[in-house]
Amino acid sequence: MLVLRRVPWRSLPLHSPHPSTRSSVRGWRASSSSSQSESSDLFEFTNGNYLVSSALRLAERKVVFNVAELSRLAAQSVNRSPDEVASVTKNCETVYDRTIIITMRDGFKMEAHIPYHCTLPRYFATASKAATMAFLRTHGIPAPQVYGYAPDANNAAGTEYIFTESLRHNERLVDQWFYLEEADIISVARQLAQLESKMMSIPFPAGGALYYTDDLERVGAPHVPLPEDARFAVGPDSRPALWLGERAGMDVHRGPYKDAEATLLGPAENEITYLTQFGRPQLPVERIKRVAYKHVEQNPAEHIETLTRYRLLAPSLIPKDPDLARFCIRHRNVHFDNILVSRSSDGTLNIAAVIDWYYTAIRPVFLLSYMPYGFGDWTVPLSQVMSTPSNFDKSTDPGAEERRGDYQRRPVNHHYLEEVEKHNPLLYRCLEDSSVKIRHQLFWAAGKEWQADPIPLKIGLIEAATSWKSLRADDRAPCPIRFDMEEMCKTILQYQHGVKVMSEMSQLQLMCNISTNNYVDKCDFEAAVERGRILKQNALLDALRGDGQGMFPELIKDWPLDDFDEEGKVIGS
Template sequence: MCLSTTSRDASSAEPESFFRNTSRRWICNEDARFQEHYVKFNITELQHKAVETVNRPYCSQIIKMAEGGFNKVFLLTMDDGSEVVARIPTPIAGPRGLTTASEVATMRFLRETLHIPVPRVLTYSPTSDNPIARIEKKIFNFKFPAYGSLYHGHDIPKESRVDFEVDGGDFCIGPICKRQFWHGERADMELDRGPWTSPADCVSAPARRELACTSTFGKPRPRRAFLLPTEENIDPREHISLLSQYLQVAPFPVPAQQEMATPILRHPDLSFPNILLTPGTNKIEGILDWQDASILPLFMQAGYPAFCEHNYSQVQSLKEPNLPDNYGELNDVDRMKTDIKLQLEKANLYYYAATGLGMIQYLISHAGYPWDADLINFRAGLVGLTKIWDGLISDPCPISFSPDDDKAILNDATEWRECEEILLNIQENIGVDREGGTHPDDFEHVYEMAQRLRLQIYANAEEKLRKLFWKSWIFKDDAEPSRKEEDIIKVVNAEMLR
């Protein structure tokens, strides 16, 4: 969707549509999502900055080209037809200032030092005042002195950075700017955000962050996992206990091989939309969206890139993927796509099974999840680690679970994966992402499909579980008013008569 203004001075016509999200609608919690993606800025000043940067008389047009979860992208056309692309982060992109400063430093480092094809940064303000394999190999071969995020030295205080000498600019490693370390209350908390020189600190920092946050702000709440909700509240002390257990084992899974702890920079989302090709060829012109890129140990960064689609739930279970039941009914094009997807899923599964990194990365990621009362997978990850402990480490495991707990926890995890697969199918069938987002043109149809499906699930559930499932429907407003069960039944009956 492109929105534009063509005046030399847009001060009298700053369209609200530039500031709000116009490429997405949400079937639940829409007001909150719009607020997260709303960013107001001075369009005239943006035009003036672009004109000054490229030394042109004036900007004749500004167009909103695209927007995603964390940025809005604008195309500014000068009077002589030359073009400048400007990108403005949304409020949920990460820590103000650090997010932009780190991304710019990362792009300049890649372009000027490693000669990786990324767009040239003309100017920036950190404040509000195959070919891919060769590229990744080149980046992986550069040895950084610490873990964290990459910056220009002048953007970070000396006491908060690790300097290093390199051709092409003044770079340093400073505090990690990954969003998880700055989201919500965390932005105002005194947390260890690095830079770190020990891989053990990288493994434990996310858990220590969530331990501090849950201890301070965590409140009892029911679990809202799809098809696995609870009526009773779950105490955040359960999360605190699991985090404490994790911190007991966190130093041990760090591989003994020094090369596995090498500080590595990696693109955070190497998916097809972020890879620009020369039209009609496989030549890579540029790689976009380095926001949130971090330098972490190789054993935390290694894995298949995002463009190699795969089903993450299979990494947990090591269950080999299969062709879908309707494979024989697919046309030639869809069959080819399905074959490719299956091969990628198998390759990804074999990679994690062979390296053993899947379990470690899985556990580290769950230790960094915020308190939401859904502890099934975190608990299962800890059980899984105790199962493979003797094959990794000679020291006795400092945590343990009884055989009965083992069985119950792993059964819960299996049930969770089955429900997750159902949810993924629902998302695909009705056309929404995890937050209930869809294209504005499809909103009415998708919203109606979601409501109808919710009613069907309610009607088909066991009677004692109906009310619970209705309340825990994942695509509903958090502030949805409660409804009497007889009112729901009336709606269900009316729907069945349609």
């Protein structure tokens, strides 16, 4: 029998919406004489490419490790001899890591998950993911079984890793979704609602992220042990925005948070500290947004002022019902690609496992109230959910296919919300409360890293101030923040211009067939490059004509598909 255990740290030297691919690539075989250099496919990102700053993005995802030592540690984690390892092959690459399949001579398979260098914070992201999966399994949540892990790269393999059971015999829900009968869709929605209810019913003494207590003590991180199982503890929030660049070296509190107010204030307080020490006027890092700001450098002092307003408002964002402010845990990114399914002998479609547990957070219920991607949109009224659009089957205009897709997703929204109402009423209360969305978006905007883009937080504060009665329905206290009419109008106009520019960017990405982070599948890369070249040429011609006609002429000065560095400067300029 396999034993669930961590690889003992004392045995090792001591020293974060890509599609995945299911096809294996050439790897390393124990019986061959292949050199380490011949195993480069294991180290490189080969699933696809990036249309923008490809060299930087691929370098961030290149992780070289000692294949033989990783194999030895993997075998050790399941009480096997290294001689039993038959092959090591790459299976898939996701947003945060690559999955290596380790196959034993008797056919037993296990997985090694290797995080990229850009998966931050390196130590806490890996440690928290491993502990979260192990803990949730003890509560009946079908997370992958963890055999061993190392959150530090200073070990024999030379990389962080997590060893888990192999679940590749199950199907990803995304591969079946569009062929399912309604009964199967209802069944999956019900099972997901039940799993989330079970998960969110687990009490926690503080907010942050979950770890093994030993891992936090080893690095001197603050923590609060779980009363019912002291092996685990709530420790610092692993949200990447809190650890980027110089932030990682700042002596600030990232959790555990004692209550909802501390959770709301913590990230904003840290960003004020960062901006005070390191902030400087600059153009928006996201080049597409420079158009919205008319190519004017943004001053961090203005953002500090906006964060200070948020700090005044934050205590008022806490719902009066204490049940909505209690700490719970929930998967941050459930979608069809992260749910594995199988069919039982009677034909029932079952959720076999939920994967990709990076950055799973412990927060108050109202800050974990969001719709799982693909299961609907809480902004769609029920009357629209069940209504058939006119000419549903006959329309052939350019937007018809997208409208049909939207309609096909609406029943999923309806079924999921019905099951949440039955099995997770606390979450349902939050999802049907429009004010929760305002609270949730403000929290994220206030904790986002400074990228010289202050409008999202400011527009959120304006919305909160103008929706004060809905936020504090039974409270006669005045709103603690104010905006004069001139500032509101200026901000709203900038926001509307930004929405227009982002809409143009979405069209550009759609025409190039790339994702929102400029990722494109390997087989489509050359075609995407050519489409991007033609679009830039046409935009340049439109800009030179100067009549305001054509597509994207105002984007040409900071063409969003040029290569640029982390500060938004064009590479080679």
